[in-house]
Amino acid sequence: MDFGALVGIFIGAVLINNFVLAQFLGICPFLGVSRKVDMAFGMGCAVTFVMTVSGVVTWLIVHGILAPVGEWLLGDKEALFFLKYVAFIMVIASMVQLVEMYLKKFFRSLYTAFGVFLPLITTNCAILGACLLIDMNEVYQQSLLSSAVFAFGGGLGFALAITIMAGIREHVRFSDVPKPLQGAGITLLTAGILALAFMGFAGIGK
């Protein structure tokens, strides 16, 4: 795996196939926690961190535990793959718990800054989505390093989108929005325009 390919994966995950605006992963926090820029940025950092760690750990579980154990017990590498989803969600839930405990003990200030966002990340579909996308892609199945780069890029893409959105929403607050569109309506329309802008990045890939 050469360096150029890794850069390609990274840019693809951050801009071209942005998790929020092109793949619709993590919409709930994107709509819910994007009122203020500092909150959105905190959420983005927490998600990037958990996504990278769980992407690596679930890759190791699939290729380090499920595949060899399945081959050893039943003679078929894919025999135990029906356990994947249950395993993934367990890993993410315990990962979030672990990260929370670790930060609480060693990085107190960071822990208080993340606040309520850390436990919320368990149900963020962007995390499980990243693990599933890594699991479905043939390139990532071969290499742990590119999986890690993809997960990290996906997390950064989420952070970028939610921070931009929060910046826009801070200004939308002062404008005269028609009543039925206030709240979710105008946020979704804004996200649509933002997604149009991000479609421009599709050209980089070619």
Next chain:
Amino acid sequence: MAEASQSNLRQFSDGIVANNPVLVQLLGMCPTLAVTNSVENALVMGAAVIFVLTMSNLITSTLRNLLKPHVRILIFTLTIATFVTIADLVLKAYVFEVSKKLGPFVPLIIVNCIIIARAEVVASRSGLGRSLADAFGCGIGFTIALCILGAIRELLGAGGITILRDLGWHWHIDPKTFEPHAWVIMIMPPGAFLTLGAVIGVVNHLRSRGAAKGGA
């Protein structure tokens, strides 16, 4: 008895109209946006969600007296993950093409907030009948919302609706007349955000008008 079935009916219809999970409660946004580029995808996704929601409400309601408060979310998640695995394997076996198009969004039903919310709010507190009525109501409400979005997007973007191409259930405007006017953007990601935003605006407008009439 009659009263109980009345309240179950109420629970069922609430899930479809008054408390529609997508258009009113704004739950389960990710699949709503991602799979509504065609009516067919929306229907298959809706069916999967109805199945998982019904089974998870059934199990949760049966176990509700055994659940300890601090492990209940974990139990919900594991129950849901089990039934999602079943649904995923069934879809892969019978409608492989659609299942490929839905991609990660079938397994992502595990973290769909609608299902956890229904388990927490209704199934862990009430009997079997009410939980099942609630699951059907919410599931059908979700499917209807998805189909509305899917129909708008597919009509504007592709000029017709196709369900099960092999069986020939499709209706299309003549491509030659339609193609120059197609809003391709509607079946691409931005179209999802724009359509859902507009539909939610319309729903809010209708609701506020209904409330004003009811008040007067």
